Amino acid sequence: MTDRYLAFANSTAGRRLIGALGLPAPVPLERWMAGRTRPVDGALLLGGAGARADAVRACAHKLSNALFADREGQHDLPRWTAEHGPRLKALVFDAGELTRFEQLIALRDFFQPTLKALATCPRLLILARPPETLEAPQAACVQCALEGFSRSLAKEVRGGGGVQLLYVDAGAEDRLEGALRFFLSPKSVYISGQVLRLARCDTAVDDWSRPLAGKQALVTGAARGIGAAIAETLARDGAQVLLLDVPDTADDLAALAARFGGRSLGLDICAAEAPQQLLGALPDGVDILVHNAGVTRDKTLAKMSEAQWNQVLAVNLEAPHRLTAALLEAGTLRDNGRVVLIASVSGIAGNFGQCNYAASKAGLIGLAQAWAPALGQRGISINAVAPGFIETQMTAAMPLTVREAGRRMNAMRQGGLPQDVAEAVAWLAQPDSGAVSGQVLRVCGQSLLGA
């Protein structure tokens, strides 16, 4: 669960040796700390023009206390220059009004001068219009070109930086604040090279210090690792949390729940009576449903037993489907609910030795896609979060070479922490995140696993 290489690489001696050998030099990533309130701890540069930039401008004073624009007088902000401006912690560029190929040069013109003036772990965000909503083919094509640009820039940006592209539907700009608070802060530090779509959403956050206040959450597989981090993060953000894990863990689970005023339930999610027990434990309904429980039984298909296949499919895919269906049918999952399925980069790209696991995780992504339209009619969103290499007991148990390869094969040259996945889940659980549904958000440091 600890990355000794990362620590060594950032010691005085280690830095020298690693530089001399040309080895990967991972940067210590900043994380969100309890008690912090402002999303951007430094200067924010806003560029481009359009409805999205206007929406950013409207809430920018809540994001950072040092706001700049790249042109004189634009957005009524002081002009930033590489010569006289401070180092930049966050950049937002509205590319939504670019409709002709020759206008794409604006990307270079905006980002190039900033690249030598970035603070550590800078967060870069490109806002755009969903290509599929644009009538003119050239305009659609220009918005698509942003994907190649942002994913390339994500591979070039140094110092633990991340670059994302958000396609924002017309009319959805008024829900941007929550996405900005997430993607411009260390909460998204292990996310890079991602593309998401934001649609209109009727529900909003009242209190940004407790965006999940008044919400009841359920987290499966909550006894340790990613599940424990999710439960704790949802509680931090104001939710009442019910922690669920297998009966064996009951004592640990109860102690963990007690730490942040949650409840616990020891339950085998594959048991025949699981749905009934779960309904009984949630008499007042549930708003946030996080299916995190999962197992691995890694083997090449040539050597995989029937039991290894069946266990993984039953726990990782069949149980979340069955429990969600039961909660929906009983009306326990409330209107405007949020369902988050913990998938995996393996489910997207496939992975050697994980035919069973990758099938189950691809199936979860399919579940988000299949259910999103129907659930949307009740204001419920359903998404998958796909972790890459995360430092947990599961990855600590990997053979050394597999573990090291997994850790370094991403743009950050290190594994993520359970907290990184938890922050993504907490964001998707917010009232304003109904803007995102049927999608996959990777928390993988821009993994090289391929697809």
Place this chain on the structure above:
Amino acid sequence: MTDRYLAFANSTAGRRLIGALGLPAPVPLERWMAGRTRPVDGALLLGGAGARADAVRACAHKLSNALFADREGQHDLPRWTAEHGPRLKALVFDAGELTRFEQLIALRDFFQPTLKALATCPRLLILARPPETLEAPQAACVQCALEGFSRSLAKEVRGGGGVQLLYVDAGAEDRLEGALRFFLSPKSVYISGQVLRLARCDTAVDDWSRPLAGKQALVTGAARGIGAAIAETLARDGAQVLLLDVPDTADDLAALAARFGGRSLGLDICAAEAPQQLLGALPDGVDILVHNAGVTRDKTLAKMSEAQWNQVLAVNLEAPHRLTAALLEAGTLRDNGRVVLIASVSGIAGNFGQCNYAASKAGLIGLAQAWAPALGQRGISINAVAPGFIETQMTAAMPLTVREAGRRMNAMRQGGLPQDVAEAVAWLAQPDSGAVSGQVLRVCGQSLLGA
């Protein structure tokens, strides 16, 4: 343009040394040879049941002369067993009728016994139903799970094998033969881990020995490398080809064209008069339009000049858009035409030092997506082919370490050849390939570049 390591690794001494050192051991890939007629040079095993399997069965005798099923009496074929059957060159499994999670075990049951009985460069194909067309969420989810399975199996299969997943629309089964001839033969040898959708298509191939007979094709950037291979392959399949490249190459281009009875045109596709000249050179119209011309001007964004940005965008993206628009407007691109845009894995995953190139290639993918619906009304398809690392003069000019990393970072542990891209283009150019539109087909050996 030659991979010396591949040759060394397959010499007697090299095989020993590379085995001892644990280095990647690439397998020499089989390619389609002129004069060959049967797609599968060995035994074909058909498994699963449903409309797709029935369609395979109906044309299977044209694919292979050694047909088997995995169960007694199924598909009216002899039963194959690991003990008594021959080595398998091609496998097709119809997973389209799997609707419940517990049925997914059928994948393991079908593929597991075959994995130790595969011939070299085996081609594995899973046929399925498009999840988005299924009403029951569980059924949709099961079909999605196939993606994770097939991409994992693609990483496990040895000996230069490839695994693809084809989602076949109801009613599209009668156009499967062309896809089978491609995906079960060496024509697709450098394609693996891919997922495509096949829809209904009204046009069919008359003569499989010359599927493009009577068609007029245009290939840009045809003087060398991938473009030359595309031109030659389209001609092999019966098309009349107009080879286009910059005026400098006119003599070489004319000589190349003469080799297979094509015509040539020296033209700068970015020139103001290019559309008019092109229309003049195609007085009788064009059926197959291949936008292959492209340039790189690699630099990190921090050091990229305005000219480097603009050149790449102008040649790679603006010119194909402008020429296609002109051919459409003038009615020169005929009904049931085929447009193929040569994109790049960089356009999907982004690439270090290629912000300009990746933007242009992502834009081409956007072009295919944006234009597909409107063109579909005239029976025209438009798709992108995304090569990974292909052995050309362009990649030969890369610095050694970048070249070697690029070559090995895929499931095949080697670069592809121009012919591999050309075969994919030729398939998409066929009359029956109207079944595929608005999609991207990667020819990348299941690249690890990420996305």
